[in-house]
Amino acid sequence: MCLVIKYSLLTTYIFLIFVCMKKIDIRTVNVIQYLQPLREGGSLPAIVKADDDFLYVLKFRGAGQGKMALIAEFIGGELARAIGLKVPELVFMNLDDSFSKTQPDEEIQDLLKFSVGLNLGLQFLSVAITYDPLVNDVDAMIASKVVLLDSIISNIDRTDKNTNLLHWNNELWVIDNGASFYFHHNWENWRNHLTRTFPLIKDHVLLKEATKLNEAATEIKKLVSKELINEIVSSIPEDWLIIESTTMTPAQMRAAYIEFITTKLTNIDLLVKEATNAR
Known part of the structure; x- marks a missing residue:
């Protein structure tokens, strides 16, 4: 539309x-x-x-x-x-x-x-259009960062069928990350996801263009500190973390998000290897 x-x-x-x-x-x-x-x-x-x-x-x-x-x-x-x-x-x-x-x-x-x-x-980005891999070009470093971001946050919804990317003012814009962190729909088993990689990266819309995964990983590790992760997670509104389906408290959930992201960053080389093999 x-x-x-x-x-x-x-x-x-x-x-x-x-x-x-x-x-x-x-x-x-x-x-x-x-x-x-x-x-x-x-x-x-x-x-x-x-x-x-x-x-x-x-x-x-x-x-x-x-x-x-x-x-x-x-x-x-x-x-x-x-x-x-x-x-x-x-x-x-x-x-x-x-x-x-x-x-x-x-x-x-x-x-x-x-x-x-x-x-x-x-x-709202006025007159932005949905990114089309057959029409729009994307920088290799940007593509590599998006691929690794989605590996870190386990985003299952950035595929050819639904790119969740916009092309606006000749730039690529990232939107719609709501299908990420799917472990939080079952808090009882969230720790089982800590050491997992993300095999679904093979379906990523930007995987073909992601030719600078190692360089992107190095930059991501420099830019995302533990302090920054804490700051982002601490900004989540308290009432969003009150969930009837679990006994976990908001504080425990915040700690889980922080541990999950931190662990993925620690293991980012494994995510790079997985994405490289998938390419």
């Missing part, structure tokens, strides 16, 4: 450049207008306007994978930004209970009802 919204491309680009230069400092905004649902994905995200006058793609806590998908989206996005990849700004978005009352679509009504509270928004 081609969505065209009258929006200042230049203003958005300047804003995003500023955001990419900042440290982890997540803003919180309020949704003031529900504009349009995006029906390509199963979670039914929407384009909304916030009280800072910017447009965002809103990911709902009441969607299929719930708050776990928001956590994966948040951690994956901020790690991608930290290693030098282009990522739309991520913001926490307050949604009140008034929007469901004005929507005629019952599915959207229910989604908005179940998503009252703090959700996650991605800065």
